[in-house]
Amino acid sequence: MRKSPLPSEITPHAIYLERRKILAQMGLGLAGALSAGAAPSALAGTGQKLTGYHPTAYGQDEKLTTYDNITTYNNFYEFGTDKEDPASHSGLLKTRPWTLTFEGALKRPRQIGVDDLMRLFPLEERIYRMRCVEAWSMVIPWVGFPLQKLIQWAEPTAQAKYVEFVSLADPAQMPGLRRAVLDWPYTEGLRMDEAQHPLTLMAVGLYGEVLPNQNGAPIRLVVPWKYGFKGIKSIVKIRFRDTMPVTSWMKANSAEYGFYSNVNPAVDHPRWSQATERRIGGGLFEARRKTLPFNGYAEEVASLYNGMDLKKYF
Ligand SMILES: Nc1nc2c(c(=O)[nH]1)N[C@H]1C(S)=C(S)[C@@H](COP(=O)(O)O)O[C@H]1N2
Numbered sequence: 390m391r392k393s394p395l396p397s398e399i400t401p402h403a404i405y406l407e408r409r410k411i412l413a414q415m416g417l418g419l420a421g422a423l424s425a426g427a428a429p430s431a432l433a434g435t436g437q438k439l440t441g442y443h444p445t446a447y448g449q450d451e452k453l454t455t456y457d458n459i460t461t462y463n464n465f466y467e468f469g470t471d472k473e474d475p476a477s478h479s480g481l482l483k484t485r486p487w488t489l490t491f492e493g494a495l496k497r498p499r500q501i502g503v504d505d506l507m508r509l510f511p512l513e514e515r516i517y518r519m520r521c522v523e524a525w526s527m528v529i530p531w532v533g534f535p536l537q538k539l540i541q542w543a544e545p546t547a548q549a550k551y552v553e554f555v556s557l558a559d560p561a562q563m564p565g566l567r568r569a570v571l572d573w574p575y576t577e578g579l580r581m582d583e584a585q586h587p588l589t590l591m592a593v594g595l596y597g598e599v600l601p602n603q604n605g606a607p608i609r610l611v612v613p614w615k616y617g618f619k620g621i622k623s624i625v626k627i628r629f630r631d632t633m634p635v636t637s638w639m640k641a642n643s644a645e646y647g648f649y650s651n652v653n654p655a656v657d658h659p660r661w662s663q664a665t666e667r668r669i670g671g672g673l674f675e676a677r678r679k680t681l682p683f684n685g686y687a688e689e690v691a692s693l694y695n696g697m698d699l700k701k702y703f
């Protein structure tokens with residue numbers, strides 16, 4: 390299976406950070422992530438450990454959001470529009486067997502099961518700052534692999550300029566589909582170069598465990614320099630296209646949600662400011678934080694948008 394199994398069989402989230410510290414001291418390349426002080430979690434988690442994943446240098450020198458907050462304050466409208474709905478109503482989601490279908494501009498259409506996929510690519514842990522368009526943020530230790538690798542494997546043709554992602558839409562498993570809050574299935578998209586950027590992750594876990602359903606099990610997208618809604622959950626289809634996909638949020642309200650949706654404190658949402666954000670779990674008296682261009686990842690990604698008017702292409 391995956392390379393270099395690590396002593397990562399430790400269960401309680403309470404000692405999670407301690408483990409990371411030990412790994413760092415062992416010289417396993419964990420940088421900057423010693424964000425001590427995340428509170429112990431009262432929740433059990435999925436209980437399914439992911440083993441053999443590599444800690445990486447992608448760490449934020451910031452306190453991790455607690456497991457409880459990450460898994461009970463969610464947006465996953467297929468299970469309802471309240472923040473607690475996904476945790477309460479995603480219990481029926483069946484995440485195995487799970488097949489990803491690849492179609493469109495590629496050498497040949499393909500399908501692969503999610504377990505086979507996880508065997509193909511070594512898993513990494515990456516701590517990313519996440520910023521929702523609703524002006525709140527979290528710091529999440531994801532486990533996954535770069536989308537770049539999956540794209541290489543899928544062998545798109547030169548026609549592929551965009552990648553379109555499609556979530557599962559099964560009313561038997563997803564009670565939120567009864568309401569037409571969005572044009573189901575949830576779809577998202579990236580430009581090919583965004584999709585192939587090394588920061589763009591396909592996540593299968595968090596806090597060292599298999600993703601809970603409410604966070605997009607069994608596999609979801611994570612694009613840390615874009616607003617959270619680009620991080621489409623429970624993906625069943627990936628389509629390579631020569632034209633820009635029209636995403637669910639663009640269909641719902643194209644004046645408020647553009648294709649790019651890069652985190653940009655200088656471009657307000659028409660109904661609220663994007664200049665600051667509230668860190669989830671910060672407590673009543675914690676000051677709002679200044680939102681950073683590209684959510685703090687400008688050094689890595691700003692060059693993708695050279696010469697583009699980011700007020701126009703919001
Ligand atoms: N299929 C699907 N994916 C989705 C959503 C959704 O409603 N359906 N919500 C998005 C939004 S708005 C956010 S902020 C993130 C939240 O991810 P999290 O709950 O794991 O923090 O998921 C995104 N992915």
Ligand SMILES: [Mo]
Binds near residue numbers: 464521617618
């Ligand atoms: Mo969001």
